[in-house]
Amino acid sequence: MxxxxxxxxxxxxxxxxxxxxxxxxxxxxxxxxxxxxxxxxxxxxxxxxxxxxxxxxxxxxxxxxxxxxxxxxxxxxxxxxxxxxxxxxxxxxxxxxxxxxxxxxxxxxxxxxxxxxxxxxxxxxxxxxxxxxxxxxxxxxxxxxxxxxxxxxxxxxxxxxxxxxxxxxxxxxxxxxxxxxxxxxxxxxxxxxxxxxxxxxxxxxxxxPLRERQEDIPLLVEYFRRKFSTEVKKEVGPFTKDALNVLLRHSWPGNIRELRNIIDRAVLIVSDGQPINVGALAMSGKDYFAAGGRERRSGEREGTSFRTLNLQELEKEAIIAALRRTKWVQKEAAELLGISPRALNYKISQHNITHDGWRKHS
Ligand SMILES: Nc1ncnc2c1ncn2[C@@H]1O[C@H](COP(=O)(O)OP(=O)(O)OP(=O)(O)O)[C@@H](O)[C@H]1O
Ligand SMILES: [Mg+2]
Structure with a gap:
């Protein structure tokens, strides 16, 4: 190549x-x-x-x-x-x-x-x-x-x-x-x-990682909004304040690629001339919740639904929950979590998550 x-x-x-x-x-x-x-x-x-x-x-x-x-x-x-x-x-x-x-x-x-x-x-x-x-x-x-x-x-x-x-x-x-x-x-x-x-x-x-350069998030989301709007010949945006806040509070396990995909999708689904709101951001898994997504929707008070607010623990719990839901198929779990299979694989080893079914194949 x-x-x-x-x-x-x-x-x-x-x-x-x-x-x-x-x-x-x-x-x-x-x-x-x-x-x-x-x-x-x-x-x-x-x-x-x-x-x-x-x-x-x-x-x-x-x-x-x-x-x-x-x-x-x-x-x-x-x-x-x-x-x-x-x-x-x-x-x-x-x-x-x-x-x-x-x-x-x-x-x-x-x-x-x-x-x-x-x-x-x-x-x-x-x-x-x-x-x-x-x-x-x-x-x-x-x-x-x-x-x-x-x-x-x-x-x-x-x-x-x-x-x-x-x-x-x-x-x-x-x-x-x-x-x-x-x-x-x-x-x-x-x-x-x-x-x-x-x-x-x-x-x-x-x-x-993107979570350590939070100050760049507004620049990047704006860049991708303009780029994808032009590509599909639509005038989409700007972001609502809530949407920008969710983006700022997200932990971005898939980093710029994840951000790019989310904005790409948002620009596709939002109608011409409309702002990008929280609903248009396909934030999934623990990051959506960690970023305040569910609370925002249901009006719950901040943090009340979490056993812990430790992001590492929440991340591990979300990964295990996604894996259980997908019968431990990593590819599907990654999709559910909104990260790449490789990123999930990395996190699985980081958190020492194991499953008997996996060992049989290796
Ligand atoms: N500074 C940036 N500005 C705009 N887009 C960026 C920037 N950095 C990365 N991207 C975009 O993010 C995506 C991921 O970038 P890239 O493929 O270079 O990452 P990577 O570190 O090689 O990832 P991996 O380890 O998964 O291979 C690409 O679509 C790339 O164009
Ligand atoms: Mg690469």
Whole structure:
């Protein structure tokens, strides 16, 4: 998969941010708006990330991007490529979690004809395709240790051999890696090679979860409202005060992806010319309740229906309730909770939730 990236991180000054947060959009200026928006942030950590990207994009240093699901790791990887000296060279992305060990190795390094059953012809891998450009190794925390060792070799020597081959192939590839796992922890528990960790982590970028950059929520919801309104050629919004409050109080386990989906849906279901109210926000599971959704509807006094107000405990309870309701089918439970199956999976391990039925399959 080769693709050219448009730089989503153009410069923007403080006045632009103020204008953005205070004014209604003018449709004519939307394309520029959309291009510069992702750079808009009131959060110091995010601003540091943007400043850092600018400094390191033009070097060939490996970059490791860490952050929860949906925080924008892929977007940042693309932005680095777009600002690099390799911007017009190939940008090749590989999801290391999607393929099992052998397939991933053949995907990365290619294979010779007859290397294994089904290898009817020679296949060039992602490293070769990315020669001169950038290879984005997504979900690197899920990579098998034997593949990790091979990647380390390429990083050290810039050479590799195709699966089933013995001719060393030389490449010039810049690596950007991303993961939503805590790679330090993975390394400490020997699931991730320390030498590879240090090799990748020359430049380290951490993207904070959305709940830690609450000040950006009004900017983001406004951005997506304008973007999706334009896409469907409707004038939807603005948000009612209640709706904005629910959005502000939500804990966003799926981060910007979740927010984007909620606004996308709201813009679709709200009629032209109407504001976006709480009902249009498909907030589900514990976050909807934690954000005050049910109380708002039934007029209950704040917090009276909860055994605890500890968000972590509420989260665990909501996950278990959703899993029970869906007979422990994680995909369906994730839908009910309004988060991605991967985010649910992560939370399940975080909360140490287990179920006998799962173990049988693993
Ligand atoms: N700053 C931003 N401005 C606008 N949209 C954003 C921003 N950051 C992320 N997004 C959007 O949020 C969604 C998730 O982003 P992205 O795919 O980069 O996340 P990720 O960290 O790679 O997630 P995962 O770990 O699940 O792969 C995308 O639709 C992306 O366009
Ligand atoms: Mg991603």
């Amino acid at each position: 080769c693709s050219q990236v448009i730089d989503p991180l153009l410069d923007i000054n403080k006045e632009d941010i103020d204008v953005l947060s205070q004014t209604q959009p003018e449709h004519g200026s939307l394309s520029g708006f959309e291009l510069y928006y992702p750079k808009v942030s009131r959060n110091a950590e995010i601003r540091n990330v943007y400043a850092l990207i600018k400094k390191i994009a033009k070097s060939n240093a490996s970059v490791l991007i860490q952050g929860e699901t949906g925080t924008g790791k892929e977007l940042i990887a693309g932005a680095i490529q777009a600002q690099s000296l390799r911007a017009d060279k190939p940008y090749v992305a590989v999801n290391c979690a999607a393929l099992h060990e052998q397939l991933l190795e053949s995907e990365l390094f290619g294979h010779e004809r007859g290397a294994f059953t089904g290898a009817v012809q020679r296949h060039s891998g992602k490293f070769e395709q990315a020669d001169g450009g950038t290879l984005f190794l997504d979900e690197i925390g899920d990579m098998h240790p034997s593949t990790q060792a091979k990647i380390l070799r390429v990083l050290q020597e810039q050479t590799f051999t195709r699966v089933g081959g013995n001719k060393p192939i030389q490449v010039d590839v810049r690596i950007i890696a991303a993961t939503n796992k805590d790679l330090w922890e993975e390394m400490e528990s020997n699931r991730f090679r320390a030498d590879l960790y240090y090799r990748l982590n020359v430049v380290s970028i951490h993207l904070p």
